Amino acid sequence: MLGSAAPARRRGRGTSLRRAEMRFVIAGLVPAFLFYAILRFYPLGYAFYMSLHDWQLFNPLRPFVGLQNYAAILSDPLFRRVLANTLYFAVGTSVILTVLPLLLSLVLNPIGRGSTLFQLLYFLPAVTSTIAISTIWLWIYQPSFGILNQLLGLLNLPQSPWLNAPDSAMPAIILMSVWGGVGFNLIIFLAGVRGIPTMYYEAAAIDGASGIQQFRHITVPLLSPVITFVLVTGMIGGFNVFQQVYLMTQGGPLDATRVLALYIYQTAFQDMAMGRAASMSFILFAIVIVFTVVQLRLRRIDWEF
C-alpha cells in the first residue's frame, strides 16, 4: 500500500508544481514584458519616427522629411561645436578620473588606520546631488566674492573669470566634475589594487625593481581591466553630462560649454523642435553604442589573460 501510494503522490505533485512554477514565471514576467515594450522599446521606435518628421510639440502638422533633420544637424556649425565641447568634457573628465584615483589608491592602499575615514571623505561628493554640488561650485567660482579667486588674490596669483569666460568655463566644469567623481573611482581602484597578490611586488623588489618600474610592469598591467572599465564608463558618462552645465552655465559663455545632452534638452523643450532633438539624441546613442562595443571587446580580450 505504501509502495503504491508514494510514487503516485510524487508524480501528482510534480505536474502541479510545474504548472505552479509556470504561473509564477508568467505572473512575474508579463508586467516586465509590458513595461519594456511600452516604456522602453516603443519610445525608442517613436523617437526614431519623430526624427524623420518635422515634429513641433504644438503643431499638429508633422510632415515626413526623411533624413533632413540628420542632414541639418550634421551641417550645423553649432552642432559640431556642441560635439567638440562634449568630446572635450568626456575625454578631460574620463582621463583625469582614471589617472588621479589610480594614483590615490596606491597612496591609500598601504595605510591601515584611517583608511575608511579617507574613503568616506573622498566619497562624500559622490552621494551628494550633482545639482547641489554645482550650486556650491557656482559660488566657489564666483569671480569677485567666490573663495577661489579670493584665495588666489591672497596668494598674489592671477585670478580667473572661471565660468564667465569661454576659455576657462569648460576647464572649471571639468575640475568640479573631477572633484565630484574622484571618490567613486578611488573605491573601485582600491578594490583592484587590493586584489593584486603582494608576492608579485616582493619578487620584483628582490630583483631590484624600483617603485616606478613596479607600477609600470605590475600594477598597470594587472589593473588593465579595471582601468579600461573606468575609462570607458567615464567616457560614456561624460557624453551624457547635463546637470552641471544646465545649472552653472546653461551652455554659455558663447556656446563654450553647450554639450550634447543640454542642446537636446534645449532644442526639444525650449525650441519645441522635437523631431530635430530626436535626431540629435540618436547621434548621442550612436556614440554610446560605439563605446559600449569597445568596452565589451576589450573586456573579452582581458579575460583571456
Next chain:
Amino acid sequence: MDRRISTDTILAPGLPRRGARSIDGLWRLIRCAHLAHYVILSLGALLMVGPFLWMLGTSFKTATETVSVPPTLWPAHPTLANYTDVFNELNFAQLYWNTARVAIVKTALMVYTGALVGYIFAKFQFRGRTILFYAILSTMIIPFEVYMIPLYVMMVQAKLANSYLALVLPSIFSAYAIFLFRQFMFGIPGDLIDAARADGAGEFYIFHRIILPLSKPALATMTTFYFMWEWNDFLWPLIVISDSDKYLLSVGLATLVGEHTSDYGVIMAGSTVAIIPVVLLFVVLQRQIIRGITLTGFK
C-alpha cells in the same frame, strides 16, 4: 616609495653617528607610519571637504558678510535667516515631502521588481529566457535623452504630465536592478527552493518568505543606492513637473539658483538642506555602500 628610500640613504651618511642613528630611527618610524601618505591624503581630504565647509559657513552668513573682502571662513555674526527664508518663502518643507514620497515609492518598486524578475531569470528554466534577459539588459545602453522626448509626448497624450504618476511609471522596473539581483540569486542553492516546494509551499510564498529574507544584503545595498539616486534625480522631474508646488528638491534648488542669483547665503542654505538626508544616510550606511560599489562596480 623609492623616493623615501633614497632620501634615507642620502641623509644618513653625512651625519654624526649618534644623530645618524636617531634620524635613521625617525625615518624608519616615518616610513612605517606612512607619514607621507597621510600628508598627501589629508591635503586631498581638505580639498574634498573644503567646498562643503564653505557652503555651510556661507549659509549662516548675513548678505553683507557673504560679499566681504577678504572673505570670512566662518561667519562673524551667525544667523539662521537664510534657513528661515528657505523654509518659509520657498516652501522647502513641501519639496522635502515631495522628494521623499517619490524616491521611496520608486525605490521600493525597482528593488522589489528587480528581486522578483532577477530571481525568475536566475532560478527558472523556460523557453526564451536568455533572449528576454538580454532584451531587458540591452535597454541599459539607451541614453535617457533618446526616450525622454517621446516619453514626454506620451505623458502629455495620456494627460499625466505634471503628475507623480509620470515620474513613477518609467521607473517601475530597472534593468540594472534585475541584472544585479540575477547575479545574486545564482548563489542561492536550488535545493532550498526544492525542499520548500516538497513541503507544499507556493511559489509566491517561497519568494516572499524564503528568497527575500535570504537576499537581505543585496536588498539593503540596492535600496540604499536607488534611494540616493532617486533623491538626486533631476532631468525627468525637470521636464515633466511644471507646477512649483510639486517640484522635487533638485529642481527646486535649481530654480532657487535661477531666482536668487546673487543671494548666496540663501542658496547655500538651500543646498545644505538638500544634501543633509543623503549625507546622513551615507554616514550611517557607509560600510555597506562602499562594499556595494566594490561588489557591483557600477554607478
